[in-house]
Amino acid sequence: MRFAKIGSLVLAGAFSLGLGAAAQAEDMRIGVEGAYPPFSEKTASGELIGFDIDIANAICAEMKVTCTMVEQDWDGMIPALQAKKFDAIVASMSITPDRMKVVDFTNKYYNTPAKFVAKEGMFTSDTPEALAGKRIGVQRATIHDDFVTTKYTNSEIVRYATQDEVYLDLTAGRLDAIIADSLAMDEGFLSRDAGKGYAFFGVDHNDPEFFGEGAGITVRKGEDALRERLNGAIAAIRANGTYDTIMKKYFKIDIYGG
Amino acid sequence: MDYTLISDNYNFLLLGLINTICLVSLALLFGGIISIPLAILSADRHRIFGPIIWGYTYFFRGTPLLIQAYLIYYGMGQFEFVQNSFAWPILRSAWWCALIAFSLNTAAYTTEIFRGAIEATPLGEVEAAKACGMSRFTMMRRVILPSAFRRALPAYSNEVIFMLHGSVVASTISVIDILGAGRVINGKFYVFREGLYSAAVIYLALVILITQGFRIWEKHWHAHLRARPTGTPAPAPKH
Numbered sequence: 001m002r003f004a005k006i007g008s009l010v011l012a013g014a015f016s017l018g019l020g021a022a023a024q025a026e027d028m029r030i031g032v033e034g035a036y037p038p039f040s041e042k043t044a045s046g047e048l049i050g051f052d053i054d055i056a057n058a059i060c061a062e063m064k065v066t067c068t069m070v071e072q073d074w075d076g077m078i079p080a081l082q083a084k085k086f087d088a089i090v091a092s093m094s095i096t097p098d099r100m101k102v103v104d105f106t107n108k109y110y111n112t113p114a115k116f117v118a119k120e121g122m123f124t125s126d127t128p129e130a131l132a133g134k135r136i137g138v139q140r141a142t143i144h145d146d147f148v149t150t151k152y153t154n155s156e157i158v159r160y161a162t163q164d165e166v167y168l169d170l171t172a173g174r175l176d177a178i179i180a181d182s183l184a185m186d187e188g189f190l191s192r193d194a195g196k197g198y199a200f201f202g203v204d205h206n207d208p209e210f211f212g213e214g215a216g217i218t219v220r221k222g223e224d225a226l227r228e229r230l231n232g233a234i235a236a237i238r239a240n241g242t243y244d245t246i247m248k249k250y251f252k253i254d255i256y257g258g
Numbered sequence: 259m260d261y262t263l264i265s266d267n268y269n270f271l272l273l274g275l276i277n278t279i280c281l282v283s284l285a286l287l288f289g290g291i292i293s294i295p296l297a298i299l300s301a302d303r304h305r306i307f308g309p310i311i312w313g314y315t316y317f318f319r320g321t322p323l324l325i326q327a328y329l330i331y332y333g334m335g336q337f338e339f340v341q342n343s344f345a346w347p348i349l350r351s352a353w354w355c356a357l358i359a360f361s362l363n364t365a366a367y368t369t370e371i372f373r374g375a376i377e378a379t380p381l382g383e384v385e386a387a388k389a390c391g392m393s394r395f396t397m398m399r400r401v402i403l404p405s406a407f408r409r410a411l412p413a414y415s416n417e418v419i420f421m422l423h424g425s426v427v428a429s430t431i432s433v434i435d436i437l438g439a440g441r442v443i444n445g446k447f448y449v450f451r452e453g454l455y456s457a458a459v460i461y462l463a464l465v466i467l468i469t470q471g472f473r474i475w476e477k478h479w480h481a482h483l484r485a486r487p488t489g490t491p492a493p494a495p496k497h
Contacts, residue, residue: 079448079450141444141448173341174352
């Protein structure tokens with residue numbers, strides 16, 4: 001046993017000497033959320049599935065690196081990246097000016113607008129006036145949180161750790177309306193049993209000041225080499241059809257955006 | 259550390275402080291009121307209530323506060339008959355759900371603390387009260403309970419601190435308590451330390467107030483136990 005261990009250590013040492021820097025970069029840890037269907041969720045057996053997960057795996061395959069998915073609660077996502085718990089975040093994170101102050105992003109890998117959801121027929125308009133005095137549910141530390149906190153100052157903003165909890169409290173009748181990514185809600189809530197009787201209302205929200213230019217892969221500031229490699233990989237899976245295959249598995253429409 | 263983040267967002271922390279203080283003090287108040295009769299009945303080993311109280315304290319001491327809060331908040335909210343019931347205006351609010359969970363939880367612990375203190379009443383005190391011809395109620399009110407409260411005080415001060423720390427559970431069901439305020443700040447600015455550190459400092463400050471408060475209270479209630487000055491001062495202890 002002991003000798004075998006030492007032997008493998010020596011072997012590993014020889015390999016890393018032989019292959020040099022390339023061998024070191026072959027491992028990458030990716031931060032994912034696991035509570036944001038259909039982009040990222042867990043099956044009953046605890047397996048991570050979803051659009052983000054598939055995209056992350058496709059990009060890793062394209063870059064020829066071995067990836068480990070690290071699950072992380074949303075509101076600790078950027079701090080965990082900074083603390084080097086992982087090297088990149090693939091979790092539908094929107095590229096916004098505020099976040100660009102602390103991290104860097106690749107080009108977008110999809111872009112869909114935000115929208116409000118409520119009980120069918122409850123609201124006809126989603127202006128701050130129409131929602132004044134109402135309880136709006138939102139996931140903490142998201143662009144949607146930022147948006148309603150800034151614009152809907154006369155509404156009561158209720159913040160949750162995960163989007164799943166937002167859905168739970170909407171159906172429990174504790175919230176009047178919720179706002180999140182339209183696609184995430186369409187596939188993750190409205191088209192499922194729990195979302196029966198609920199519907200979108202109001203307009204598409206995509207003001208770049210709040211909603212940025214789409215969701216990108218997040219890396220630490222200054223990691224330009226990694227960022228460029230990821231950009232290359234996104235472009236490659238867009239070009240070779242892998243992206244389209246994954247997209248069609250989850251969505252009926254094109255989510256890459258213009 | 260970015261201190262301006264904390265000073266710019268003091269309003270969140272202040273709101274959190276108010277929510278935590280209100281939740282914890284009301285829970286302690288309700289819990290205390292519930293626990294006294296339960297402790298008496300349980301110390302009496304009442305044939306019917308005894309086992310029921312035992313089951314209640316076993317459940318609330320045997321499961322984590324987080325689970326209790328989730329069961330009351332998310333669990334009960336899923337039932338349509340709960341949503342249609344008269345209690346829904348209260349159960350709809352995360353704040354009230356937290357208060358219910360905290361009150362029931364602290365009542366269970368306090369019941370056990372008081373029960374122990376009542377059972378530890380020196381027999382002589384009870385006999386003296388009986389000899390004076392006190393009724394059972396008067397004896398409870400004038401002898402057993404005051405004496406039990408005195409004995410329970412140190413253990414109870416711990417329960418108050420545990421309740422304060424346990425109250426962070428409120429932040430997981432969307433109440434902005436002290437930790438919730440820290441999380442809002444963290445989330446808003448994509449930081450980690452600023453919100454957690456300021457929350458920790460506030461909890462530390464509250465615990466100092468609580469321990470000092472109990473020290474004064476104990477001094478007051480245990481005054482009769484302190485050495486009192488006599489004609490000849492006791493000799494200084496030898497080293």
